[in-house]
Amino acid sequence: MEAETGNGGGRPRGSAASDGVRGTVEAQEVREPEGADEIRQAERIRERVEEVYRAESRRVLATLIRLLGGDFDLAEEALHDAFAAALDRWPHDGLPSNPRAWLVSAGRFRAIDVLRRRARFDASLAHVADRLGDGVTEPEPYDDEAIVDDRLRLVFTCCHPALPAHARVALTLREVCGLTTEEIARAFLTGAPTVAQRIVRAKTKIRDAGIPYRVPGPAELPERLGTVLQVVYLVFNEGYSASSGESLTRPDLSGEAIRLGRLLVELLPEPEVQGLLALMLLHESRRAARTSEDGEIVLLEDQDRSRWDRGLIAEGRALVERALSSGRIGPYALQAAISAVHAESPDAESTDWSQIVGLYDVLARIAPSPVVGLNRAVAVAMRDGPAAGIALIDAILDRGDLADYHLAHSARAELCRRLGRTAEARAAYRRALELARQEPERRLLERRLAELASGAARAG
Amino acid sequence: MKYLCLVYSEEDSLDAVPDRECVDFDTALRADGRCLASEALQPVHTATTVRVRDGRVQITDGPFAETKEQLAGFYIVEAADLDEAIRLAAKIPPARVGSVEVRPVRPIRETVAAERERSAAGPRPA
Numbered sequence: 001m002e003a004e005t006g007n008g009g010g011r012p013r014g015s016a017a018s019d020g021v022r023g024t025v026e027a028q029e030v031r032e033p034e035g036a037d038e039i040r041q042a043e044r045i046r047e048r049v050e051e052v053y054r055a056e057s058r059r060v061l062a063t064l065i066r067l068l069g070g071d072f073d074l075a076e077e078a079l080h081d082a083f084a085a086a087l088d089r090w091p092h093d094g095l096p097s098n099p100r101a102w103l104v105s106a107g108r109f110r111a112i113d114v115l116r117r118r119a120r121f122d123a124s125l126a127h128v129a130d131r132l133g134d135g136v137t138e139p140e141p142y143d144d145e146a147i148v149d150d151r152l153r154l155v156f157t158c159c160h161p162a163l164p165a166h167a168r169v170a171l172t173l174r175e176v177c178g179l180t181t182e183e184i185a186r187a188f189l190t191g192a193p194t195v196a197q198r199i200v201r202a203k204t205k206i207r208d209a210g211i212p213y214r215v216p217g218p219a220e221l222p223e224r225l226g227t228v229l230q231v232v233y234l235v236f237n238e239g240y241s242a243s244s245g246e247s248l249t250r251p252d253l254s255g256e257a258i259r260l261g262r263l264l265v266e267l268l269p270e271p272e273v274q275g276l277l278a279l280m281l282l283h284e285s286r287r288a289a290r291t292s293e294d295g296e297i298v299l300l301e302d303q304d305r306s307r308w309d310r311g312l313i314a315e316g317r318a319l320v321e322r323a324l325s326s327g328r329i330g331p332y333a334l335q336a337a338i339s340a341v342h343a344e345s346p347d348a349e350s351t352d353w354s355q356i357v358g359l360y361d362v363l364a365r366i367a368p369s370p371v372v373g374l375n376r377a378v379a380v381a382m383r384d385g386p387a388a389g390i391a392l393i394d395a396i397l398d399r400g401d402l403a404d405y406h407l408a409h410s411a412r413a414e415l416c417r418r419l420g421r422t423a424e425a426r427a428a429y430r431r432a433l434e435l436a437r438q439e440p441e442r443r444l445l446e447r448r449l450a451e452l453a454s455g456a457a458r459a460g
Numbered sequence: 461m462k463y464l465c466l467v468y469s470e471e472d473s474l475d476a477v478p479d480r481e482c483v484d485f486d487t488a489l490r491a492d493g494r495c496l497a498s499e500a501l502q503p504v505h506t507a508t509t510v511r512v513r514d515g516r517v518q519i520t521d522g523p524f525a526e527t528k529e530q531l532a533g534f535y536i537v538e539a540a541d542l543d544e545a546i547r548l549a550a551k552i553p554p555a556r557v558g559s560v561e562v563r564p565v566r567p568i569r570e571t572v573a574a575e576r577e578r579s580a581a582g583p584r585p586a
Contacts, residue, residue, distance in 0.1 A: 209563075211542045
């Protein structure tokens, strides 16, 4: 009788094998216990194994990679074998008191066994097997703390700047978040073979170029942390607003990014890590209000603020305060602070635009960019009137910056519209429409153009 | 692991990096025992490119590719991992005006020797 947990909803994700735990159930020859009670007991244990997989597989993987000399592929095989062993043994032996330690031990044991067998045909592997098997882990010369969470090592390795940007994202989602190749491909609107290739090449580079499996030392940490945060934010943005196509948001990616952010804050409570998590939480708090039931964009000033998630806002604001009070003020914390000003305001009219402009002033000093300049211009327009904002946007466009950025033109169009400069507004909306790629944004711009046309018609 | 550090630069930019500085750096690196080989190169106009096609030797004046930044020198270093190689490369004086490519060496002498040994011996007994 084939064992079936009957649990359709809780399929664990990830793992090198195509199907995670479920695949191993079918592959294993399971010894069946006698009696209905024992069968139910075994069922419950198998469900527990699935729970443990969901909760712990990433951590087990991260530790196995370290114990197996930084070999990702070997560690993934070992992870798969460890869970297969758990499915085989735990129904009979009961749940171990420390499942994670049991799985790490089982995985490592099997991996060394695999290496020894391979060493019979490849002498160069023999010493590798010996080194990994001697039970002494090499001391880490870089950690001041006794134990660095292996997931931190994993994140920093997956986000190493020597890996191409696409590969960092794909590898992080695969190894740290446990997404399958197919899920990553769907999320980024690319083909699964492309994603698979990026991941394979990244692992090859890690091995061949000697990218070490460690948390960077203090001298390199700020720069390397920046790369990690960049990856997380990219994933979040990809989920928050699709880069092209019909759907405005892809919730699962944003959720993964937030989960990653929470993990990082737990492991590395630095102000910019707190700032990034705050920024993501505050953006996320507005998800329900950001689109209408028809999937149309609802701008910030028009959103129903009762639909903002107050819990996320509270969490985000607390993190902003912690980040800003550290004295080391970074761009993510500042952007989060700006978002928090909006979140605190009961309605659009009460928004403290002076405070927002002040925050943009600081942001423009520490992390200047044309987009920061654009967003500051919009805030200045809200504080000082549309003409002031138009002047700033014109200065940016005259420098040649943001010429192909649809939001620059749509912002300019909006400000011209408020001043009654209808012809200019129309031209700018048209330019924005040429450049916009997301369907909901295009529809918004078309609506604005239609409003201008009907307004002009009424004016005669 | 062995890494090759290829130093590229626009030749004019190198004027800002005196030879004395490069030699001092090189001496320190060799004293550490981590430098296996290193040389500065004559300017790119002294380069000659050699190709053999259909058994004929083709000789061209100049470097293999005309790029803005040209090869100025190299180091072969011993480093524990890529991060250490990168830290080292960052200290090479021309790195502040040019680019240093860091590439791991492929130990073909060792792998070919091992292969030859394996095929001579046959599979090892269990």
